[in-house]
Amino acid sequence: MxxxxxxxxxxxxxxxxxxxxxxxxxxxxxxxxxxxxxxxxxxxxxxxxxxxxxxxxxxxxxxxxxxxxxxxxxxxxxxxxxxxxxxxxxxxxxxxxxxxxxxxxxxxxxxxxxxxxxxxxxxxxxxxxxxxxxxxxxxQGSCGDPGIPAYGKREGTGFRHGDRLHFECLPAFELVGKKNITCQKNNQWSAKKPSCVCKQ
Ligand SMILES: [Ca+2]
Known part of the structure; x- marks a missing residue:
């Protein structure tokens, strides 16, 4: 359509x-x-x-x-x-x-x-x-749940303005992107959730 x-x-x-x-x-x-x-x-x-x-x-x-x-x-x-x-x-x-x-x-x-x-x-x-x-x-006042990267974990549970999430990858995986993201006043996360890729 x-x-x-x-x-x-x-x-x-x-x-x-x-x-x-x-x-x-x-x-x-x-x-x-x-x-x-x-x-x-x-x-x-x-x-x-x-x-x-x-x-x-x-x-x-x-x-x-x-x-x-x-x-x-x-x-x-x-x-x-x-x-x-x-x-x-x-x-x-x-x-x-x-x-x-x-x-x-x-x-x-x-x-x-x-x-x-x-x-x-x-x-x-x-x-x-x-x-x-x-x-x-x-x-209103939320950035929404950005999810958890595959092979990674997340600390922090809030998705509202000012809330911060911290990401880490499982051993043998490397984090690509930002370790920390913050929910901004415009309802957007300061960055995408990172991804975890296999270390070379
Ligand atoms: Ca085209």
Whole structure:
């Protein structure tokens, strides 16, 4: 499917024809919107008593953001691109998180608002396999779970702003990338999770 309006709480976005080669001259735009935040109370329910000892009940409303996880990615490098941005103003350069091409992707991208847009553009020659990305609503203030590298381990359990994760590899494996990553205020990790490769 080339483009469309998608809603939470989760789903899949894939290039047209996936897993078969995508078309030339494609220009597809998807906007993902979290479920209506005014109607969906979060899991938090706060009970407290005020000065007159009247018990008040306060429902905290969820303020979800969108997390994208890249499951498969293969575009003609430099010519076919997937641009990912925050919010719903498609193409607004100020909101662009990434312009992706080739086979290089971040582990995940998290929006700062309840919406995120994707624009897939291809040129007039040479296709490739395409992409498959899953999306999910998560709580605002989080960078999402970046996972644990194969043959590695992770210290730290928080994925919220300011939280830091530390990675190490099993013996006989070498860490490639950053040992420590921090969840930044823009909901993105300071770097991808590292990988562990066999020592030569
Ligand atoms: Ca192409």
């Amino acid at each position: 080339c483009g469309g309006q998608l809603r939470g709480p989760n789903g899949i976005v894939a290039s047209p024809n996936y897993p078969v080669q995508y078309d030339n001259n494609a220009n597809c735009t998807w906007v993902i919107t979290a479920t209506d935040t005014t109607k969906v109370p979060s899991h938090q329910l706060m009970l407290y008593a005020n000065t007159e000892n009247v018990v008040l009940m306060l429902l905290c409303y969820a303020n979800p953001v969108i997390k994208l996880t890249f499951e498969d990615f293969d575009l003609e490098r430099g010519y076919d691109t997937l641009t990912v941005g925050d919010g719903a103003v498609v193409g607004d350069q100020k909101t662009v998180f990434h312009v992706l091409s080739g086979t290089t992707t971040p582990d995940l991208v998290v929006s700062t608002s309840h919406q995120m847009w994707l624009n897939f553009k291809t040129d007039d020659t040479s296709g490739s396999l395409g992409f498959k990305v899953s999306y999910e609503e998560i709580d």
